[in-house]
Amino acid sequence: MNEHAKPLSLSERADELEERMMHELGERIAVKSTLFNIADGKVEMANGPALKSANPDKYFLMGADPRLPKMPEKPTLIDFFNNRFASLNHLLQSATHALKGGHSEKVVLACLLHDIGVASFIRADHGYWGAQMIEPYVDEEVSWAVRTHQALRFFPDPSVGYEYPEMYIKYFGADYKPEPYIVAEYERAKNHKYYMTSRMICVNDIYSFDPNAKVDLNDFVDIIGRNFRQPEEGLGFDNSPSAHMWRTLMWPTRFL
Ligand SMILES: [Fe+2]
Numbered sequence: 591m592n593e594h595a596k597p598l599s600l601s602e603r604a605d606e607l608e609e610r611m612m613h614e615l616g617e618r619i620a621v622k623s624t625l626f627n628i629a630d631g632k633v634e635m636a637n638g639p640a641l642k643s644a645n646p647d648k649y650f651l652m653g654a655d656p657r658l659p660k661m662p663e664k665p666t667l668i669d670f671f672n673n674r675f676a677s678l679n680h681l682l683q684s685a686t687h688a689l690k691g692g693h694s695e696k697v698v699l700a701c702l703l704h705d706i707g708v709a710s711f712i713r714a715d716h717g718y719w720g721a722q723m724i725e726p727y728v729d730e731e732v733s734w735a736v737r738t739h740q741a742l743r744f745f746p747d748p749s750v751g752y753e754y755p756e757m758y759i760k761y762f763g764a765d766y767k768p769e770p771y772i773v774a775e776y777e778r779a780k781n782h783k784y785y786m787t788s789r790m791i792c793v794n795d796i797y798s799f800d801p802n803a804k805v806d807l808n809d810f811v812d813i814i815g816r817n818f819r820q821p822e823e824g825l826g827f828d829n830s831p832s833a834h835m836w837r838t839l840m841w842p843t844r845f846l
């Protein structure tokens with residue numbers, strides 16, 4: 591008989607739910623935050639007391655997750671690139687394109703960082719998330735450009751040969767229209783003094799990813815060194831307004 595044919599009891603369902611939201615890591619239990627469950631279409635959170643009583647001998651994870659690459663005590667931006675960003679190819683290709691085009695170091699850095707929201711954190715509103723992460727450490731021109739590329743990418747600018755990306759028609763359908771807050775952001779940005787910096791992100795945003803293109807993070811170490819104020823205490827431990835974001839990225843499964 592198929593055991594799944596019989597409906598689960600309430601407590602079996604609760605057990606199954608808790609199982610889905612945790613990982614046993616030896617003596618520790620890593621728990622998924624609500625956001626991870628929401629991304630699976632379930633508005634659910636782990637029940638601490640229930641999990642603890644089902645695992646009386648174990649403690650919840652309150653530090654590094656052993657499944658993830660180890661981070662140094664005082665992590666740098668480069669450490670996050672190497673250990674927490676899921677893909678570097680697009681960022682490096684865009685920055686390489688900007689470098690070859692003879693753009694300023696601010697534009698090159700903006701291209702290098704423009705999608706770190708996607709690479710590390712979350713896709714939705716990634717320009718805003720990415721800008722917030724870097725804001726304390728870069729010139730305001732760079733963070734402004736990263737934030738605003740979120741909106742500008744949906745609007746053409748013939749003066750620099752930027753068209754609405756063909757890829758977006760394939761991805762979102764021909765009738766997709768950006769939400770009003772994106773349109774409003776674009777309207778505000780149009781006459782801003784840093785407009786062109788952000789627009790250059792769009793121009794150098796390489797939409798046709800070439801997995802064989804030769805790109806190297808080492809080509810940008812000097813530009814990062816000159817333009818990203820790496821905190822001595824390590825990213826995440828410098829008490830900046832975005833330090834918690836870097837810490838969360840470092841320890842995404844801490845119970846609290
Ligand atoms: Fe982007």
Ligand SMILES: [Fe+2]
Nearest residue numbers: 704705795796
């Ligand atoms: Fe991009």
